Amino acid sequence: MEIKRKKIQGVLNILSFNRHFYVIGLSILAIIIFSLLYIECSNIILYSVIGSFVYGLLMPLIISAYVYDYSGYYNLNWLKACDIDTQAKNIININAGFDETSFLIKNKFPKAELQVFDFYNQEKHTEPAIVRARKVSLTYPNTRQISTKHIPLEDDTTDIVFLLSTAHEIRNNDEKVLFLKECHRICKPTGKIIMVEHLRDLPNFFAFSIGFTHFFSKKTWKTVYKKAGFSSFKNIKFTPFMSIIINKP
Incomplete structure (x- = not known):
């Protein structure tokens, strides 16, 4: 049987199977942003927090795309x-x-x-x-x-x-x-x-x-x-x- 994978099947799998982590992560990020804006913290702190969360959420998807979709693993x-x-x-x-x-x-x-x-x-x-x-x-x-x-x-x-x-x-x-x-x-x-x-x-x-x-x-x-x-x-x-x-x- 021939198995045809989509171009970004690895990323789609990560998002589908672990969507609860992304929902929780984005929810926490939203709460933190509103809290920091409320207390009027410095832009450096605000952008650092946003950058850290974006890195933590996007980097696994980028690496998964590389490993599972473009490295020839399958x-x-x-x-x-x-x-x-x-x-x-x-x-x-x-x-x-x-x-x-x-x-x-x-x-x-x-x-x-x-x-x-x-x-x-x-x-x-x-x-x-x-x-x-x-x-x-x-x-x-x-x-x-x-x-x-x-x-x-x-x-x-x-x-x-x-x-x-x-x-x-x-x-x-x-x-x-x-x-x-x-x-x-x-x-x-x-x-x-x-x-x-x-x-x-x-x-x-x-x-x-x-x-x-x-x-x-x-x-x-x-x-x-x-x-x-x-x-x-x-x-x-x-x-x-x-x-x-x-x-x-």
Whole structure:
């Protein structure tokens, strides 16, 4: 199935799924402006406050447009840097309730058997953005619902496990370790886990300000992968704001 994205689909998704943040942010900005005008503060303070809010609201959209709409993220050509076997037979793609990549992966590996799993838990994953995303997400045929504690596959059966903008939704580090242990268990000794994530680092702080805390640091990921039993950890920057993290059993 061919997936056609709109030119600014990434920005539209951010606005749609996180509109509550923008409504709250603009409401707070309006209150602050009226308050500052009421007390007749200096123009420097007024313009500084307005500038800070505008930056905080617009910069995530600009970076999202760059990363998701203009960097080539969804053409999957960045996989060339992962040194993967193009003849891989067994591929797993795991999402957290919003799947934009399974059809693309299948198109990239037409001869492979692709299985898709969704670890979304409506009791744990209650953020409005995820709930809204699920309403418009395409569902790959035969997608199976799983828990982060168990992937229903035999040991050493998978060539590639994809975790694309997904794993950060597991907020608890102990749960991350359990989940990654399952990924390790199902992965062949010659297989790979390919994860793409924003990191909690300086570029993403400038991009998302306080919102960068929704992501995790390279140190955190390296620690949980090590605890899960992986023998290697490779981080490749895909744009200054996204990282491709490759792990081998």
